Amino acid sequence: MPFDLETLKAGWRQRIRAVAASGRLPILDIESSFPAGRFDPARYSQDMDEQGVALTVFSAQAQGKWSESTRRLIAIDPSRYIPAGQAGEQAAWLDTPQAMLEDNETRLLQEGHPIMGEFEIRHYPSPRELRRSGQDRDVDVPIDGAVGHRLFQAARKTGRPFEIHYEIEDALLDPLEGMLRQYPDVKVIWCHVAQIRFQAKATRYNAAYVRRLIETYPNLYFDTAFGGPDSTYGPRGEYHARIWDREHGGIQAEWAQLIRDHPWRFVAALDIGGDRMDRLSEWTATLRRFLDALPPEAREIVAYKAAWKLLFNEDF
Numbered sequence: 001m002p003f004d005l006e007t008l009k010a011g012w013r014q015r016i017r018a019v020a021a022s023g024r025l026p027i028l029d030i031e032s033s034f035p036a037g038r039f040d041p042a043r044y045s046q047d048m049d050e051q052g053v054a055l056t057v058f059s060a061q062a063q064g065k066w067s068e069s070t071r072r073l074i075a076i077d078p079s080r081y082i083p084a085g086q087a088g089e090q091a092a093w094l095d096t097p098q099a100m101l102e103d104n105e106t107r108l109l110q111e112g113h114p115i116m117g118e119f120e121i122r123h124y125p126s127p128r129e130l131r132r133s134g135q136d137r138d139v140d141v142p143i144d145g146a147v148g149h150r151l152f153q154a155a156r157k158t159g160r161p162f163e164i165h166y167e168i169e170d171a172l173l174d175p176l177e178g179m180l181r182q183y184p185d186v187k188v189i190w191c192h193v194a195q196i197r198f199q200a201k202a203t204r205y206n207a208a209y210v211r212r213l214i215e216t217y218p219n220l221y222f223d224t225a226f227g228g229p230d231s232t233y234g235p236r237g238e239y240h241a242r243i244w245d246r247e248h249g250g251i252q253a254e255w256a257q258l259i260r261d262h263p264w265r266f267v268a269a270l271d272i273g274g275d276r277m278d279r280l281s282e283w284t285a286t287l288r289r290f291l292d293a294l295p296p297e298a299r300e301i302v303a304y305k306a307a308w309k310l311l312f313n314e315d316f
């Protein structure tokens with residue numbers, strides 16, 4: 001059954017207005033996922049309210065076939081959650097990606113989820129997985145290979161934007177750019193802006209590089225899920241969230257200028273997921289720290305207006 005998006009949108013608008021009326025900057029989190037079958041909506045909704053998170057775009061983390069859990073979640077609480085297609089991670093994505101994309105495309109066309117993802121294209125193990133010494137989540141799907149093309153085609157056919165996890169690494173930049181050029185009608189959200197795990201592997205990526213991409217490819221967006229200024233990654237303890245100005249506080253001037261010039265291309269995100277469902281307050285504090293550091297005229301746009309426009313092709 002298709003989602004009744006017009007009715008849902010009325011409730012979602014109200015949520016944003018209610019948070020704003022409480023005096024806080026409303027957040028529309030464009031990129032989080034929940035473990036199908038192991039999620040406590042009562043607790044999560046309470047955390048959202050406490051943190052002023054108006055809306056969460058949720059995708060189901062399911063090991064196998066398409067899960068109905070997103071639909072059930074919307075049925076339980078239609079005002080808080082925006083349904084995304086199934087998350088591209090774990091068994092279904094790694095073992096049978098073509099079938100998984102087929103499912104996503106079919107379901108999106110039937111039911112009308114406004115977005116797909118996040119798809120793990122190149123994904124190192126997360127900091128928490130490294131600490132648990134889990135090396136299992138080292139994903140490498142060539143973005144310009146058969147699966148990558150199938151993903152872009154699913155987005156083209158459904159007309160929906162999608163999110164990718166794509167580590168920042170010199171060798172990966174040109175293949176992505178090639179796909180943006182080949183699919184100018186497909187909207188891509190590159191998650192975790194400026195999150196560089198290993199600086200030695202990323203010599204070209206900086207605010208000027210991202211500016212060039214934004215000014216060349218109108219179909220490219222960035223989400224802002226990254227760690228705090230003191231968050232580190234890997235054996236050398238690199239500060240991987242490179243947007244922060246660790247010396248003076250806030251964010252670096254060239255990033256602030258870029259976001260001020262192109263605020264509609266940056267969307268707020270929390271990246272809540274399976275092993276951190278109970279850490280919404282911590283993650284939101286980091287996101288708010290970033291939003292507070294933005295030029296004031298960009299703040300509301302990045303917090304929720306850019307996402308609203310991207311999802312529904314209309315101004316909030």
Ligand SMILES: [Zn+2]
Pocket residue numbers: 118164165191192271
């Ligand atoms: Zn990610």
